[in-house]
Amino acid sequence: MNSLVGPRSASSSRGRTGPGNLRIRKGLKIRTKLLLLVGLLLVIPWMGYESVREMEKFLLEGQEQALELTTQGISSILGNRTDLFDPEVGVPELIGRPLTSLLSEITEPLAIDAPPEVWTSAVGPLTYFSGSGLFECGPGYRPDSLIVRHGLALNQDAVFAFFEIDDDVVVYRDPALLSLDTNDQIRITIQRNDGEILRYLLTAQEPGRFSVYLMRANWRDVVDGQALRDISGSIEPLAGGYAAKLRIPRDLLGVGARLKFEIVDVDNPDDRAVAQIISTEPDPGSYEFGSVRLVTPELAKLIQPLYISEANITVWDQSYRVRAQIGAIIPPAREAFGLEQDQAVSIFQALQEKIIQFFDWILRSPTRGLADMPDESSTEDQRILARVLSEGEPSTERRRYGEAKLIVTASPIWAQGEVEGVVLVKQSANKLLALQYNTLQRFTILFLAVFLFLAFAILIFSTRLTYRVGRLQRETEQATSSEGRLLKDRIRAGARSSDELGSLTRSISSMLHNLGQYTRYLERLPDTLAHELHNPLNVVNSSLENLQYHHAELSEDKHLQRARNGIGRLRSIITSLTEAASLKEALSQEQEQLERFDLCSLLQNCVDGYQAANPGHRIVATLVPTVAWMHGVPDRVAQLLDKLIDNAIAFGTPNGLIVVNLRIIDNEFEIKVSNDGPALPSEIADSLFDPMVSSARDARKTHLGLGLYIVRLVAEFHKGTVSARNRPGGSGVEILVSLPRDLNA
Amino acid sequence: MATVIAIVEDDTDQRENYRDVLTAHGYEVRAFPDRPSAEAAFDRELPDLALLDIMLGEDMDGGFDLCMQLRNLSPTLPIIFLTARDSDADRISSQRMTAWDYITKPVSLEFLVARVHALLRISEQLQTAPTSENSVAVGSLEVNEKSMLIHWKGEPVNLTLTEFWIIESLTRNPGHVRTYDALSDVTRQGLVERNTINGYIRRVRNKFRALDPNFDRIQTVHGTGYKWEPDYE
Numbered sequence: 001m002n003s004l005v006g007p008r009s010a011s012s013s014r015g016r017t018g019p020g021n022l023r024i025r026k027g028l029k030i031r032t033k034l035l036l037l038v039g040l041l042l043v044i045p046w047m048g049y050e051s052v053r054e055m056e057k058f059l060l061e062g063q064e065q066a067l068e069l070t071t072q073g074i075s076s077i078l079g080n081r082t083d084l085f086d087p088e089v090g091v092p093e094l095i096g097r098p099l100t101s102l103l104s105e106i107t108e109p110l111a112i113d114a115p116p117e118v119w120t121s122a123v124g125p126l127t128y129f130s131g132s133g134l135f136e137c138g139p140g141y142r143p144d145s146l147i148v149r150h151g152l153a154l155n156q157d158a159v160f161a162f163f164e165i166d167d168d169v170v171v172y173r174d175p176a177l178l179s180l181d182t183n184d185q186i187r188i189t190i191q192r193n194d195g196e197i198l199r200y201l202l203t204a205q206e207p208g209r210f211s212v213y214l215m216r217a218n219w220r221d222v223v224d225g226q227a228l229r230d231i232s233g234s235i236e237p238l239a240g241g242y243a244a245k246l247r248i249p250r251d252l253l254g255v256g257a258r259l260k261f262e263i264v265d266v267d268n269p270d271d272r273a274v275a276q277i278i279s280t281e282p283d284p285g286s287y288e289f290g291s292v293r294l295v296t297p298e299l300a301k302l303i304q305p306l307y308i309s310e311a312n313i314t315v316w317d318q319s320y321r322v323r324a325q326i327g328a329i330i331p332p333a334r335e336a337f338g339l340e341q342d343q344a345v346s347i348f349q350a351l352q353e354k355i356i357q358f359f360d361w362i363l364r365s366p367t368r369g370l371a372d373m374p375d376e377s378s379t380e381d382q383r384i385l386a387r388v389l390s391e392g393e394p395s396t397e398r399r400r401y402g403e404a405k406l407i408v409t410a411s412p413i414w415a416q417g418e419v420e421g422v423v424l425v426k427q428s429a430n431k432l433l434a435l436q437y438n439t440l441q442r443f444t445i446l447f448l449a450v451f452l453f454l455a456f457a458i459l460i461f462s463t464r465l466t467y468r469v470g471r472l473q474r475e476t477e478q479a480t481s482s483e484g485r486l487l488k489d490r491i492r493a494g495a496r497s498s499d500e501l502g503s504l505t506r507s508i509s510s511m512l513h514n515l516g517q518y519t520r521y522l523e524r525l526p527d528t529l530a531h532e533l534h535n536p537l538n539v540v541n542s543s544l545e546n547l548q549y550h551h552a553e554l555s556e557d558k559h560l561q562r563a564r565n566g567i568g569r570l571r572s573i574i575t576s577l578t579e580a581a582s583l584k585e586a587l588s589q590e591q592e593q594l595e596r597f598d599l600c601s602l603l604q605n606c607v608d609g610y611q612a613a614n615p616g617h618r619i620v621a622t623l624v625p626t627v628a629w630m631h632g633v634p635d636r637v638a639q640l641l642d643k644l645i646d647n648a649i650a651f652g653t654p655n656g657l658i659v660v661n662l663r664i665i666d667n668e669f670e671i672k673v674s675n676d677g678p679a680l681p682s683e684i685a686d687s688l689f690d691p692m693v694s695s696a697r698d699a700r701k702t703h704l705g706l707g708l709y710i711v712r713l714v715a716e717f718h719k720g721t722v723s724a725r726n727r728p729g730g731s732g733v734e735i736l737v738s739l740p741r742d743l744n745a
Numbered sequence: 746m747a748t749v750i751a752i753v754e755d756d757t758d759q760r761e762n763y764r765d766v767l768t769a770h771g772y773e774v775r776a777f778p779d780r781p782s783a784e785a786a787f788d789r790e791l792p793d794l795a796l797l798d799i800m801l802g803e804d805m806d807g808g809f810d811l812c813m814q815l816r817n818l819s820p821t822l823p824i825i826f827l828t829a830r831d832s833d834a835d836r837i838s839s840q841r842m843t844a845w846d847y848i849t850k851p852v853s854l855e856f857l858v859a860r861v862h863a864l865l866r867i868s869e870q871l872q873t874a875p876t877s878e879n880s881v882a883v884g885s886l887e888v889n890e891k892s893m894l895i896h897w898k899g900e901p902v903n904l905t906l907t908e909f910w911i912i913e914s915l916t917r918n919p920g921h922v923r924t925y926d927a928l929s930d931v932t933r934q935g936l937v938e939r940n941t942i943n944g945y946i947r948r949v950r951n952k953f954r955a956l957d958p959n960f961d962r963i964q965t966v967h968g969t970g971y972k973w974e975p976d977y978e
Contacts, residue, residue, distance in 0.1 A: 534829030535756055538850040542762035545854035549769060571851060575938050578831060586833065586944075602967045609968025635943050638967045642939065 031462040038455045048443045056436045060429055067409045067427055068396055074306055075411035075423040082415045084299045085317045106153045110160045112234045116243040119162040123151030146265040148278045161246040170242055171266045173205045181220055182272035186244055187262040204235045299324040311427035316385055384410045388422045405429035468494050468501055479512050489516030527581035530574040541567050580706045587717045590633050596742055599628040599669055606641050607660050617649055617658055624663040631742040632718045640714040643707040644735055648675035667741050674734040679726040688724050747773040751792035753783045755802045766854045780807040791819055794865055799828040812842045821871055823864040846906040856933040860906055867893045883916045884976030900956050907932050908949050919975035922966045946971055
């Protein structure tokens with residue numbers, strides 16, 4: 001018997017404490033892990049961005065090379081054609097901004113004699129000409145000597161120009177000198193639509209009205225000695241300089257005319273040499289006085305077919321004069337970049353607009369960069385021209401103006417072993433950038449869609465997975481009670497699915513099933529064992545009796561007596577083995593035999609009986625209620641109490657006190673049977689009410705561990721619970737049985 | 746002519762032990778190890794009393810089958826089941842086949858002989874003429890010790906020998922408690938657990954209630970035993 005009790009209690013205790021001691025590592029849930037994994041997909045857009053950047057570099061190089069080849073091609077076409085660069089050939093043309101682009105429109109005419117403040121407010125913000133550019137001034141420019149602020153206004157009759165000029169020394173015209181270019185003066189160049197160029201020189205002998213002369217191209221010879229009246233103006237000294245107010249009739253300009261002002265500064269009243277000139281039209285062509293630009297029609301015709309979209313091709317001669325040009329860096333319609341502002345009608349479009357704006361912000365739309373593209377870049381152009389002209393080698397540069405990128409290639413044009421001119425090709429790289437941007441945009445949208453889809457799919461998948469794992473866990477936990485008893489022997493949910501989880505579910509289910517079979521076998525074992533033992537026991541018993549009958553003299557034989565005692569003990573073992581099994585069977589039939597009875601009087605009667613039957617112990621009942629109605633089978637409750645008292649007697653000290661206590665806790669009766677025996681070993685505390693578990697270590701007594709199992713069966717039959725605990729203070733054990741009250745009193 | 750007792754028991758040792766003790770008490774014993782041999786013998790000649798084991802080798806309910814055969818041949822033949830099976834279902838089956846007693850192993854041979862004697866005496870009584878002689882009336886209950894018959898309100902109660910002895914013991918002093926120990930002696934089975942006594946009482950109550958649903962004379966004195974509640978009128 002001990003071999004049956006021992007291993008079971010040992011294995012159950014080991015099985016119980018094992019997982020409890022397991023230290024679970026901290027970690028993420030499956031769903032979080034999967035989502036983090038999806039997060040790794042975010043590397044893809046970074047990769048995409050990097051590859052697009054690489055592509056950009058590659059394409060830019062390609063574009064650069066193509067541009068170089070084009071430039072060299074053009075330069076070789078133009079090689080050895082000195083006729084094209086003949087300085088006497090060509091149509092002078094002033095290149096500049098159309099007049100209207102500079103003007104603020106006014107309604108009332110401005111009076112020449114009005115104070116400068118009136119003019120300032122009328123012409124609007126003044127354009128600042130510091131003269132820092134190479135072509136605005138000579139190389140020896142001193143900012144303290146000449147700074148020009150300039151504004152233009154227009155009404156229906158005339159153009160009004162206003163200048164604020166900082167000049168350290170104002171040199172008026174000396175009436176004694178005939179020449180006009182030996183004093184501070186303002187030059188006006190007008191290119192009319194028919195190509196006629198008019199040059200006006202304005203000068204004054206003193207503050208007040210200007211004298212106006214029509215000049216030849218060299219600004220030295222007067223076309224007509226008469227001072228003119230159609231252009232009028234006045235000069236007014238200011239602190240550190242002077243203000244100039246001009247009125248130019250629109251009749252003079254005609255339609256589509258171009259206009260250029262030059263402020264000529266003379267600082268030394270003795271030698272009266274021109275110190276510096278600031279032009280409102282900082283065009284290289286204007287550097288040479290008078291010769292605005294020489295366009296060679298033949299050259300223009302030659303390069304006409306070489307038109308490259310979004311590229312500006314210019315041909316320069318040795319004197320940095322543009323001989324021909326074609327194309328523009330910035331395409332005439334910026335809408336080509338998709339910047340046109342549609343009226344956002346629907347919410348969807350508005351949303352789209354927002355998304356595009358967001359992309360612009362994130363990816364730095366190259367079309368924004370175009371705004372940074374300077375309209376003119378003469379300084380840098382001059383530098384590369386100078387280099388090419390002096391070295392005779394083609395040259396390429398990339399320029400950045402904020403977000404704008406410009407590729408500039410220059411190639412020398414050779415004629416008779418000398419550099420005759422330079423082909424300069426400028427092309428915006430922003431078109432490429434725009435392409436790149438579009439690619440990136442498409443890629444990003446695609447990626448976002450894929451990412452969201454994947455994240456969503458994985459979220460759903462992982463949620464489903466987590467749910468299934470959780471359900472399996474729940475069902476597995478519910479399959480056994482906290483004491484380790486098997487409550488159900490299969491898991492239904494999710495057992496049909498074909499994946500690993502389904503297979504795990506099936507494994508657990510079949511494990512539970514096997515465990516259930518084994519448990520049932522274990523539960524049946526005592527009964528089977530008892531049944532099998534009955535027959536041999538009967539043989540021994542009947543043989544002993546026959547022996548005694550036939551040999552009457554042996555009836556007092558001590559060995560026969562001992563054999564009888566042994567049989568008696570065997571019988572009681574077998575009886576208790578079968579008791580639990582037959583109780584289970586009997587209880588299932590007694591479900592309808594419940595009756596209402598007074599637990600109080602039952603306990604009192606029983607305790608009186610126990611006391612009478614066990615004079616060696618003191619058995620006391622302390623019953624708190626006087627009447628305790630419950631619904632059940634009184635015989636079985638008495639049987640439960642039998643077992644509790646048997647248990648208390650077996651484990652209590654000899655002649656000890658056994659107290660049966662009854663009290664009411666809410667809707668339950670609590671029967672507490674306490675003895676003063678040694679404390680329960682903690683390892684069997686959980687399984688004390690399982691069959692074949694006993695804390696008995698005394699081999700002389702028979703303890704199958706079925707008594708408390710019967711207590712549990714009876715209590716559970718009455719929908720009650722059982723528990724055991726050590727009494728506070730170290731000695732004594734309490735067994736507690738809770739049974740529901742009959743509340744229909 | 747000696748009284749013939751048939752023993753059907755598959756276990757040789759037990760069979761021979763029964764044979765020895767009964768032979769020693771002057772009975773003629775015919776022992777059979779299995780159902781076919783017993784059946785054949787019963788067809789030829791009926792015994793005066795039959796001791797049957799329920800499980801006969803592989804034949805799980807061989808004893809029941811034999812009981813039915815014997816009951817067909819003789820409605821009054823005393824039959825004792827002597828078995829290791831101690832379930833209510835088996836007891837009820839044996840009762841349905843009107844076996845006279847049901848004893849679980851291990852059985853005390855001394856008590857076995859006493860039971861055989863008692864049953865043969867009853868059988869003899871029934872064969873001569875059922876009389877109301879020796880009948881003791883306890884209120885509505887009538888106990889005939891001689892023929893070991895019990896009547897409740899004039900109706901016979903079909904009790905086994907052990908159950909009869911328990912009722913007889915309880916009614917000997919109505920109103921007085923019979924302790925478990927006293928009842929254990931009465932069953933003549935050696936050491937009997939309280940639970941076994943409870944089982945007997947439960948079955949007896951059920952038999953009375955089958956006749957009289959309001960039967961409540963057998964009172965439980967929890968922890969001690971039972972008592973017969975006398976009539977008060």
